[in-house]
Amino acid sequence: MESGDPTAAEDRNLLEKAQAGDMAGFEALVERHRDHVYSLALRMTRSEADAAEVTQETFLSAYQHLAEFRGEAAFGSWVHRIAANHSLMRLRHSRVVKNAEEEIKGQPEFNERGSLAEYPESDWSRRADERVLDSELRRAIQQASDGLPESYRQVFLLKDLDDLSYEEIAEITGDSVPAIKSRLHRARLALRDAIDRFYNDG
Amino acid sequence: MFTCKDSIDQLLEFLDGEISADDEEHLHEHLSGCPPCVSFLKTYRATPNLARRALGETMPEDFARSLTAFLRERCKKK
Numbered sequence: 001m002e003s004g005d006p007t008a009a010e011d012r013n014l015l016e017k018a019q020a021g022d023m024a025g026f027e028a029l030v031e032r033h034r035d036h037v038y039s040l041a042l043r044m045t046r047s048e049a050d051a052a053e054v055t056q057e058t059f060l061s062a063y064q065h066l067a068e069f070r071g072e073a074a075f076g077s078w079v080h081r082i083a084a085n086h087s088l089m090r091l092r093h094s095r096v097v098k099n100a101e102e103e104i105k106g107q108p109e110f111n112e113r114g115s116l117a118e119y120p121e122s123d124w125s126r127r128a129d130e131r132v133l134d135s136e137l138r139r140a141i142q143q144a145s146d147g148l149p150e151s152y153r154q155v156f157l158l159k160d161l162d163d164l165s166y167e168e169i170a171e172i173t174g175d176s177v178p179a180i181k182s183r184l185h186r187a188r189l190a191l192r193d194a195i196d197r198f199y200n201d202g
Numbered sequence: 203m204f205t206c207k208d209s210i211d212q213l214l215e216f217l218d219g220e221i222s223a224d225d226e227e228h229l230h231e232h233l234s235g236c237p238p239c240v241s242f243l244k245t246y247r248a249t250p251n252l253a254r255r256a257l258g259e260t261m262p263e264d265f266a267r268s269l270t271a272f273l274r275e276r277c278k279k280k
């Protein structure tokens with residue numbers, strides 16, 4: 001995001017070309033950001049076909065608003081926000097049942113004195129830096145994300161995958177910042193629990 | 203004195219740097235005597251980055267090709 005970031009500098013360079021009407025410049029931008037947009041849309045909608053369409057809509061919308069983009073923010077974060085909006089719109093349209101009261105699983109358990117109950121002492125935090133992620137672990141994390149109640153999954157993905165600020169998430173979802181933080185915290189606890197079970201049982 | 207539950211409740215605010223000075227003191231006090239909470243904190247802190255990496259996908263090639271075709275079709279010069 002900062003001006004010294006070579007990725008952002010290259011984006012700015014391509015953006016100028018795209019804004020001047022150079023389609024190759026725009027296509028290069030698409031190529032650099034499509035995996036991210038697709039990943040967010042896939043985890044949001046949990047459907048490959050929907051994710052492919054959301055990705056198309058996102059970049060079409062970016063193209064149509066290219067002239068309005070002033071470049072005070074990074075192109076990446078701008079596209080992330082458009083992708084977030086389109087993913088949520090898709091969810092609102094395709095929603096079958098919305099269960100707002102759905103319980104979130106994977107929360108820590110405490111005894112009556114508020115101490116962690118039954119806690120296996122394993123600190124896998126340093127293994128999180130390993131270059132290659134174990135494919136079983138990837139699957140466990142994807143399942144945990146897919147299994148989050150929808151309102152938690154949205155907030156978690158917008159923050160931890162799409163890197164939006166609390167204020168941006170509030171604007172997109174219409175929820176308050178405290179509610180967003182509370183859901184994010186519980187979603188992270190659930191994800192932490194899933195990873196913990198992978199390292200302890202696996 | 204914070205319990206484990208109090209401490210874990212504060213982790214998001216703590217890692218965001220938004221915790222109050224009082225609560226931060228209580229938290230440190232608890233952590234200094236509770237190894238399980240220390241490893242809980244470390245693994246909680248490592249979770250978002252790990253999740254980001256696990257949830258990133260490469261767009262399948264046929265989707266990427268349709269995306270290019272779609273945009274060439276729809277993004278006509280004005």
Ligand SMILES: [Zn+2]
Pocket residue numbers: 115116205206207209232236238239
């Ligand atoms: Zn504790």
